[in-house]
Amino acid sequence: MILAELQRDATQPYAALAQIVGLSPGAVHERVRKLRERGVIVRTTVDVDPAAVGRGVLAYVLINAGAWMGGEETAEALEAIPSIEEAHVVAGAATLLVKVRTQTTEELQATLKKLFDVPGVTGTQTIVALETFFERPIDVVARPVRGTSKGAR
């Protein structure tokens, strides 16, 4: 509940959150402190409009590999490419999946070229997003949990 509110607007004062959850501001402060301490809240950040900062082109790139690419060297090579926002090792026809944002399709092409320089990459398949319906925070609302006596915290 507090988490969902903070996802929605992390600029709210503790007094506002306190009213929403029915606690004192001090108690909310303590709970949020613990959520940070435990690592449930990873960071407080601002969401930026991609188009406003020259990242209007979005694509997902499936990467095929001729060797195992789940190592730290691969992670570092991908992190060094600023237009890559996410990188995952995946199961399926491909080995890796990366999320790429660029200003233009030319820059997307340049990113693909860089990907081919990453050791092990043998091929890519690019899926270009034509329209984004939505991108939203992780759903943290307690759901019916089966097999446990406690609900999601």
Added chain:
Amino acid sequence: MILAELQRDATQPYAALAQIVGLSPGAVHERVRKLRERGVIVRTTVDVDPAAVGRGVLAYVLINAGAWMGGEETAEALEAIPSIEEAHVVAGAATLLVKVRTQTTEELQATLKKLFDVPGVTGTQTIVALETFFERPIDVVARPVRGTSKGAR
């Protein structure tokens, strides 16, 4: 510069940002206010550890359609499924791409079942993430801009 700092840590006082960018806190406040006003900063939020809130399973689902699915009804139907974090209309072999987070693979299966109830869906292809190398904020650092006399703001 201010944007990148806020992405990294939006809890910093303006005085700290002011020192980093070499301005007075008042000037930083004014710049941030304008970034929000213009919609460059969409919102201030907290990033949550997916595993900590029962969302340890990550998958991307490519959706095939037997009809045009770029409409508002499709967007709403997908938004109604809480485990879907992103939804895009894409170019390529598939029609839509959605990012799904669930607690278990059973719940992932339940999400796929829900997807087949969305009008127009004729098939899906699921890519399960085995490991996430990184997920990070959009790169907002000014890059060499070709074709314009002004740099990225």
Added chain:
DNA sequence: GATGAAAAGTCTAAAAA
């Protein structure tokens, strides 16, 4: 854990340059 209150720190707006 939660409360309430005091102290420290920060935000915000406004005037002036």
Added chain:
DNA sequence: TTTTTAGACTTTTCATC
């Protein structure tokens, strides 16, 4: 657009429940 200033508001701590 930036700086400075000052009052209002928030965060943070701490004693207490």
